[in-house]
Amino acid sequence: MISFNQVSKRYESGQEALLGVSFEIAAGEMVFLTGHSGAGKSTLMKLIMLMERATTGQVLVGGRNLNRLSRRQVPYHRREVGVVFQNHQLLFDRSVFENVALPLQIAGYQSRDVGRRVRAALDKVGLLNKEKHNPITLSGGEQQRVGIARAVVNKPPVLLADEPTGNLDPELSKEIMDLFLQFNAVGVTTLIASHDLNLVKKINRRVLSLDHGQIAHDGPWV
């Protein structure tokens, strides 16, 4: 589902964020991405959702060569990749419902479908009773769950999460991770960047470890 072939990324500042990274993630797999800060985790995520483009090498997502996607095609690619951000990127000028509905409105769902799908997603993250609230009134954990609902409401085949538990205490972090496990169980390819090694260890899935832009480890937690 996700394939990196000798991918390097050098920023205009000259910083080498990734150096010849190669790996494959099969459909339905769940993978953790670890590494020190600045190791290239965020860059790798950005390449998958085309916030950045590789300097050299090939990135394939769902069989599509991202190098060949034109600017106009980028939005359609992003609709196939759900993303959860550490700072959850919610809009505070609208309700929880409207935040989660945004990807569906962009993709052009009819309003009755929007309502049904948004409530299903909110139900899954346990926030159905908060749909009319403004996300600013919610706790950090709840806000993150709204972000997750928004990422999966469109049923994307790929789900990315960049430090989704970064600001949460261990108990809330576990709840969030359980959600990702549930989505993965229904076939969503999931890639989670995390430095929460205890949690990564507990969940015990494949781990990709980056060090200074190169893959230092690829396999089960050791």
Place this chain on the structure above:
Amino acid sequence: MSVSKPISKASSASSSNSNKGAVQSKTSMGDRFRSYRLHHRTSFLDSFRRLISTPIQTLMTSLVVAIALALPVTLLLALDNINTLGSSWDSKPKISIYLNVRAKQRAIDQLLESLEAYPEVDSVHYLSPEDALADFQMFSGFGGALDALEQNPLPPTIVISPAGIAIASDDLEALAQRIETESIVEEVSLDMDWVRRLQEIMILGQKVVLALATLLAMGVLLAIGNTIRLAIENRREEILVSKLVGGTDGFVRRPFLYSGGWYGLFGGVMACIIVLVGYSIIEPSVERLASLYQSEFELRGLGVALVFQLLILSSVLGWLGSWIAVGRHLSHIEPK
């Protein structure tokens, strides 16, 4: 039909069995068209609601647009009124043809007939020497002096009106020269200096108004562009998030284009109100003045057609102004 590349056809080993997810989020052409229409409707209504929710800001921008539009419209109306005033003064140039006093009635009739056949000629009026004398006695005040003459000194005269004021003065001149070649014609008199002057003044006035209108239209573009630029800044977060979850440039651009259109339309409506209020203030005075001159002159205001044209123009201007701002500023907002 799948718009995105079907994932199942991928050559990559990793994705050979991965079409499950893609099928879930496939979008057809029909879906995309429906989504396009739906979003136009949403943007249309949302942008209206947004403008209404910030009434002062909306009022200010619309008022700038209104004033910039009302000024040239008022000037155009003034020109239009001067034009009608000119034509109600019988501004059509007349050509007087003085015939040889010994011309035979049959020759005159022939000439009259041939003149009527000219396409440039609207009407032909024949004045026999007797008619001319009677006219002269009545209006000139020289009645007594004329009685003293044994013979009628006045020639038979034909007065023709050219077809429409639109006829160019060069064409009139050519017509006069052509008539002059007729054998029984002594002299052709074409007095149209003041008509020409009026026409030139009107043309000049129209050019000045056009130049002014162009400048003011650019002002409208800039004013709306600036307002939209601020709106884009205010909604930066929303634009970023929309782009992150797959919003196309068109999707992000659309609400701002509609906002610009609304500003233009509001401005157009207010411009109409300004002009109508001005008209209702001036109209009674003009009417009294006209009645003092025993004139039938009526001040012409904004017609329905002109109102529509103005509203369409102002909306298009707003849309354009927004387009310029959006083109310049939206592409800078990319998720990093």
